[in-house]
Amino acid sequence: MNIAIFASGRGSNIQAILGAIDTGLLPARITVLISNKSDAGALDIARVRKIQTSHLSQKMFPSEEAFVEAMLNVLAQQKADLLVLAGYLKKIPLQVIRRYRNRIVNIHPALLPLFGGPGMYGHFVHEAVIASGVKVSGATVHLVDEEYDRGPIVMQKTVEIIQEDTPELLAAKVLKIEHEIFPVALKAFAEGKIIIEGRKVWIMS
Numbered sequence: 001m002n003i004a005i006f007a008s009g010r011g012s013n014i015q016a017i018l019g020a021i022d023t024g025l026l027p028a029r030i031t032v033l034i035s036n037k038s039d040a041g042a043l044d045i046a047r048v049r050k051i052q053t054s055h056l057s058q059k060m061f062p063s064e065e066a067f068v069e070a071m072l073n074v075l076a077q078q079k080a081d082l083l084v085l086a087g088y089l090k091k092i093p094l095q096v097i098r099r100y101r102n103r104i105v106n107i108h109p110a111l112l113p114l115f116g117g118p119g120m121y122g123h124f125v126h127e128a129v130i131a132s133g134v135k136v137s138g139a140t141v142h143l144v145d146e147e148y149d150r151g152p153i154v155m156q157k158t159v160e161i162i163q164e165d166t167p168e169l170l171a172a173k174v175l176k177i178e179h180e181i182f183p184v185a186l187k188a189f190a191e192g193k194i195i196i197e198g199r200k201v202w203i204m205s
């Protein structure tokens with residue numbers, strides 16, 4: 001399975017995915033890393049690993065169509081089977097979602113469908129979670145569809161929230177489980193073990 005990663009930030013999930021590939025847990029390769037930010041840490045990680053990188057930002061193109069075409073070209077050239085969003089802060093264009101329907105996954109640092117949607121990223125998520133008084137949070141791997149953070153859920157894992165938790169402490173706890181579940185969810189895709197029944201996604205045992 002060829003993975004195309006989309007990232008805007010530091011890239012710790014990419015490190016976790018690469019670790020899982022290295023140990024043989026995840027039978028896949030990352031053929032390209034696409035970032036909208038030229039200074040994303042994720043790009044450095046890819047370069048060190050000699051992974052093809054592509055800096056693609058809407059601003060670099062005269063029109064939305066040209067941008068989408070460039071993105072689709074990169075994905076086709078790199079023979080992407082699965083698009084993996086690992087801290088990608090832009091919306092995936094509609095045409096890309098349609099072309100890769102059920103083959104785009106994202107990881108979100110909370111238990112969707114709560115604490116997701118526009119503006120819910122990074123520390124905003126953990127601040128809202130703590131302020132709400134809920135006693136658990138976690139990470140969600142989900143399919144990407146036309147609605148932000150609303151696609152069918154593939155995998156979740158929880159963490160407990162304790163009185164001492166600050167948004168920063170909670171973020172660190174959640175990130176740790178992101179690194180655990182993302183490679184496991186991707187492995188299920190690589191092994192063809194994903195069953196999609198409308199909004200319900202199952203992993204064959």
Ligand code: GRF
Pocket residue numbers: 007009010011012013014086087088107108109122175178
């Ligand atoms: C993670 O918390 C992920 O859930 C969210 O963006 C963050 C990316 O972190 N979508 P990193 O760049 O992989 O370290």
